[in-house]
Amino acid sequence: MASKNTTHLAGEFLVAGELSRRGYPVSITFGNAKSVDIYADVGNSTIKVDAKAGRGKSNWPIEKSRVDKNVYYIFVYLQTRNRIRRNVAPEYFVVSGEEILSKELIRTWRTRQGIRYSTLNTAEYKERWDKLPQP
Numbered sequence: 001m002a003s004k005n006t007t008h009l010a011g012e013f014l015v016a017g018e019l020s021r022r023g024y025p026v027s028i029t030f031g032n033a034k035s036v037d038i039y040a041d042v043g044n045s046t047i048k049v050d051a052k053a054g055r056g057k058s059n060w061p062i063e064k065s066r067v068d069k070n071v072y073y074i075f076v077y078l079q080t081r082n083r084i085r086r087n088v089a090p091e092y093f094v095v096s097g098e099e100i101l102s103k104e105l106i107r108t109w110r111t112r113q114g115i116r117y118s119t120l121n122t123a124e125y126k127e128r129w130d131k132l133p134q135p
Contacts, residue, residue: 007053007054007055008051008053010053010076010078011051011052011053011054011076011078012028012037012038012051012053014051014053014076014078014090014092015038015049015051015074015076016051018129019038019040019049022129022135023135024041024042024132024135025040025041025135026038026039027039027040036049036050036071037049037051038050038051040132040135041135042133042134042135043133043135045133047072047133048068048070048071048072049071049072049073049074050071050072050073050074051074051076052073052074052075052076053075053078054075054076054077055077055078055079055080055081056080056117057077057118059107059109059114059115059116059117060114060115061112061113061114062100062106062114062115063106063113064100064106067097067100067101067106069096069097069101070097070098071096072094072095072096072097072131072132073094073095073096073097073100074092074093075092075095075115075120075125076091076092076093077090077091077093077117078090091121091126091127092126092127092129093120093121093125093126093127093128094125094127094131094132095115095120095125095131096131100115105119105120107119
């Protein structure tokens with residue numbers, strides 16, 4: 001299985017590519033201590049995007065204290081190795097930071113926090129690119 005760093009990079013590049021495909025000029029940030037993965041231009045302003053990628057259908061680690069209500073979080077399910085071999089496309093879930101906080105989407109398990117795949121795998125979040133301001 002791919003490393004955590006490879007998984008995260010795959011998610012960042014997939015989200016940046018999908019945003020570009022949809023007409024957003026994007027800039028990807030690099031480094032270990034960054035707070036935002038992607039900046040996307042929308043008219044005369046910029047939106048911040050944080051990409052979260054995973055290969056399993058369990059959950060995406062994310063701490064409530066680190067959620068910014070002014071950031072869009074795009075969760076990417078990369079698929080399993082077998083599904084990738086069968087050319088099954090990644091799944092995208094678009095959620096604003098404000099939604100994460102107001103709808104209390106983050107759950108705590110022992111010492112970890114995260115959002116479950118099953119929580120986001122609904123029409124409210126799956127492929128909801130329309131939640132983003134238009135470029």
